[in-house]
Amino acid sequence: MPIKGEAVLLRAFFGEDDRFEGRPLHEMIVHEAREAGLAGATVLRGAIGFGHSAVIRSSRTLALSEDLPVVVEIVDREERIEAFLPRLDEMMSGGLVTLEKVRVIEYRSE
DSSP states (O other): OOOOEEEEEEEEEEETTOEETTEEHHHHHHHHHHHTTOSOEEEEEOSEEOOTTOOOEEOOTTOSOOOOEEEEEEEEOHHHHHHHHHHHHHHOSSSEEEEEEEEEOOOOOO
């Protein structure tokens, strides 16, 4: 569904080891977003970060934890993002979700 103009950017922050129904959470969110007909989703893997636990997660070879930060970004119209939030809430047991207004300049397929 093409979008242009005012939209909302949803960002979900959590660890790459997080799971939902036995599968990686980031994969499940992307699949659920597609099923919901959202415009698109992207998963970004962080090199270093920390959250509410204040434990720094790093991609350094000698790091004790490889549970790196992950961000899933989804952009769509506000009403479509709002409709997706309850499903996202069911899937996430921890982490941070943010919303911000964005202006879509271009959205097209190859």
